[in-house]
Amino acid sequence: MISLTSYAFVSMILFSIGVIGVIARRNIFVIYMSIELMLNGITLFFVTFARYHFNLDAQIISILVIAIAAAEAAIFLSVIILLFRSKKSLDTDVFNTLTQGENS
Amino acid sequence: MSTPFLVWIILAPLIGSLLNTGFYFYHIKKQKISEVVFALIGTITPFISFLITLYLFLQMRDEKIIFNQDLFTWVSIGNLNIEMRLLGDNLAIFMSMFVTFIGWLIHIYAIGYMKGDEGFGKFFAYFNLFLASMLILVLADNPIILFIGWEGVGLCSYLLIAFYYQDKDNVLAGNKAFIANRVGDFGFLLGVVTLFFAIDANSLSFATIEANISNASPELLILSGFLLFVGAMGKSAQIPLYVWLPDAMAGPTPISALIHAATMVTAGVYMVARFHFLYIGIEDIGTFIAYIGAFSALFAAIIATKQQDIKKILAYSTMSQLGYMFIGVGLGFYSTGLFHVFTHAFFKAMLFMGAGGIIIALHHEQNIFKIAQHRAQLPIIHFTFLVGVIAISGIPPFSGFFSKDAILAAAFQNGEYLIWGIGIFTAFLTAFYMFRLYFVIFVAPTKHVAQYTYTSKTITMPLLILSIGAIAAGFLNLPEVLGGETRVDTWLSQLNSHKLHLSHSTEYILMITSVIVALAGILVAYKKYAKFDVYKPESDEGIIANKFYVDEFYDKVLVQTSKKISTFIDKVVDEKIIDGFIMSICDGFISFGKKVAMIQNANVRFYAAFMLVGMCCIFIYLYKLLGL
Numbered sequence: 001m002i003s004l005t006s007y008a009f010v011s012m013i014l015f016s017i018g019v020i021g022v023i024a025r026r027n028i029f030v031i032y033m034s035i036e037l038m039l040n041g042i043t044l045f046f047v048t049f050a051r052y053h054f055n056l057d058a059q060i061i062s063i064l065v066i067a068i069a070a071a072e073a074a075i076f077l078s079v080i081i082l083l084f085r086s087k088k089s090l091d092t093d094v095f096n097t098l099t100q101g102e103n104s
Numbered sequence: 105m106s107t108p109f110l111v112w113i114i115l116a117p118l119i120g121s122l123l124n125t126g127f128y129f130y131h132i133k134k135q136k137i138s139e140v141v142f143a144l145i146g147t148i149t150p151f152i153s154f155l156i157t158l159y160l161f162l163q164m165r166d167e168k169i170i171f172n173q174d175l176f177t178w179v180s181i182g183n184l185n186i187e188m189r190l191l192g193d194n195l196a197i198f199m200s201m202f203v204t205f206i207g208w209l210i211h212i213y214a215i216g217y218m219k220g221d222e223g224f225g226k227f228f229a230y231f232n233l234f235l236a237s238m239l240i241l242v243l244a245d246n247p248i249i250l251f252i253g254w255e256g257v258g259l260c261s262y263l264l265i266a267f268y269y270q271d272k273d274n275v276l277a278g279n280k281a282f283i284a285n286r287v288g289d290f291g292f293l294l295g296v297v298t299l300f301f302a303i304d305a306n307s308l309s310f311a312t313i314e315a316n317i318s319n320a321s322p323e324l325l326i327l328s329g330f331l332l333f334v335g336a337m338g339k340s341a342q343i344p345l346y347v348w349l350p351d352a353m354a355g356p357t358p359i360s361a362l363i364h365a366a367t368m369v370t371a372g373v374y375m376v377a378r379f380h381f382l383y384i385g386i387e388d389i390g391t392f393i394a395y396i397g398a399f400s401a402l403f404a405a406i407i408a409t410k411q412q413d414i415k416k417i418l419a420y421s422t423m424s425q426l427g428y429m430f431i432g433v434g435l436g437f438y439s440t441g442l443f444h445v446f447t448h449a450f451f452k453a454m455l456f457m458g459a460g461g462i463i464i465a466l467h468h469e470q471n472i473f474k475i476a477q478h479r480a481q482l483p484i485i486h487f488t489f490l491v492g493v494i495a496i497s498g499i500p501p502f503s504g505f506f507s508k509d510a511i512l513a514a515a516f517q518n519g520e521y522l523i524w525g526i527g528i529f530t531a532f533l534t535a536f537y538m539f540r541l542y543f544v545i546f547v548a549p550t551k552h553v554a555q556y557t558y559t560s561k562t563i564t565m566p567l568l569i570l571s572i573g574a575i576a577a578g579f580l581n582l583p584e585v586l587g588g589e590t591r592v593d594t595w596l597s598q599l600n601s602h603k604l605h606l607s608h609s610t611e612y613i614l615m616i617t618s619v620i621v622a623l624a625g626i627l628v629a630y631k632k633y634a635k636f637d638v639y640k641p642e643s644d645e646g647i648i649a650n651k652f653y654v655d656e657f658y659d660k661v662l663v664q665t666s667k668k669i670s671t672f673i674d675k676v677v678d679e680k681i682i683d684g685f686i687m688s689i690c691d692g693f694i695s696f697g698k699k700v701a702m703i704q705n706a707n708v709r710f711y712a713a714f715m716l717v718g719m720c721c722i723f724i725y726l727y728k729l730l731g732l
Contacts, residue, residue: 019712022709022712023709023712023713023716024709026709031708092707092708092709093707096705096707097706
């Protein structure tokens, strides 16, 4: 049987890849996918623990996470379309109209 | 005994003042109101006060009672209670008798004097308020209420001295009076606080202070006695705070009469007498007061001999006579000092009102030599002025003689021969300068006599009434040696710790000395001024004519120095040091804020990174420090 540590390790790697993707990449689609990756990492963690402890509560939470991720995808994609229409770009550094600073 | 009338002595002029204020506003805003209305309100209300006082006086004389009236509790903190309470004992009723009576006469006189003035109604509003403040001061049951009146007369003197406010000099004179008085008031207030601290009682009425005075340490009592007297120095124009008084002549003459005769300047003497139980215990301060009084008397008399402005001569003579009063109260002869206040009120009010009559007859000419050049035919004013001059010079049987002589006898009995000597010499100077004034104005030969006779009854009637007082008031306190009863001394006997007990021969010698001295002063004045050529006036140069340069000295030492210090504090301490320090702190915050603002760049990835760092910090904190 694959040990708990291995599962935890995989989910941590997934989460970290997601974080780095959010921080380091400029393309907003990639950022979105990175967020999904982080969610997947967490969901994997929940599922592993549920199996390990024979407790179905965590399973329920992971299903909830998947459902919310689906809803989020719908909103996120429509937001991206709106942003693209206003700026004609997918680069997140362009979306800084909320500051009054020099970058705007 | 509690009586509901007491408060009406104060309320009558106060209501008069409020009514006149209201009418005056109506007068200037809407439609003209006749002067008669203002004059009626302004003169009837002091008369009501006088009638009430007279009624209370008669009742008090027959039944030997002390009046008081509780109005309300003013301050009640912890176990400290300050009651709004009026006290009408022998001293207060004695004072308010002549304050209301002479004040009333001066109000009547003011009708004639201020006739046709633009601010007629305003004048009467202020005037009534002045009288009301003085009556609060006189009838106060504790030093706090006394202080209300004390400040009230200060305020009203400011308002009235600067009455012709379009003229800058008048406003400056008003300011000067106000500021010099403020110095004194500060002393007074500190004195009351010290006294309150010293006696450690839960009330501050005069009766409580008197009862608890033995609890206090002598040092604190001396301090508070001294500080209270600083207040009196300001109000009663004694060295060194007298400088406002001559300048106060800028106001209309009735004000000078009211300030000098019945209200403000006598407040200091009254206050010392009111605190007699305090000053009895600290005789050193009493002696100090007497010396200040003596030197003020002498100093003012010397200055008065060279002045040319008729009102300033009278102002300095007031300061001089107040010096006598302080000799009296300082040496513990309170009734004697107050008797001089009483007689002085009559003849000084009369002299000022006479001077005012001359001044308006000659179209506001105040220089005595110029007045002499255009002498007007003013028989009644001439007569009453002569009475006043004789009375102030101390010629028997006019009132001034008895009161002044009693003070000098008191000084002699106490062994204060220096004060006695100064007093006698001042009496000589007084007779000299007052008769100088009289001879120059009325007697010295002149080519031009204006046929101007001022006949307003409101000016002459008060003068005639006062002249009776100036002649006869002395008989109220005729010394025993002359077969009298000393009624005033008896009336005020609860104040006195001392009694005059000189042998009859000594008293006779003292009296004869002072009469001879006064006559000598008159003789010198007669020789020099009765045939004086008024077209060659005296020079107004010299140290005496310039009032010993005291004003200039104060200006140089006090005003200029404090101006320099203020400028230094403003330019260097404030702008450079304090502003520099505060501003550099501000600059630091601003530049720090700018750095913080750079984080808010609306960059999503940057925010995410910071969020991550923050979460890491929280996790580390929870894991390491809290051991979760």
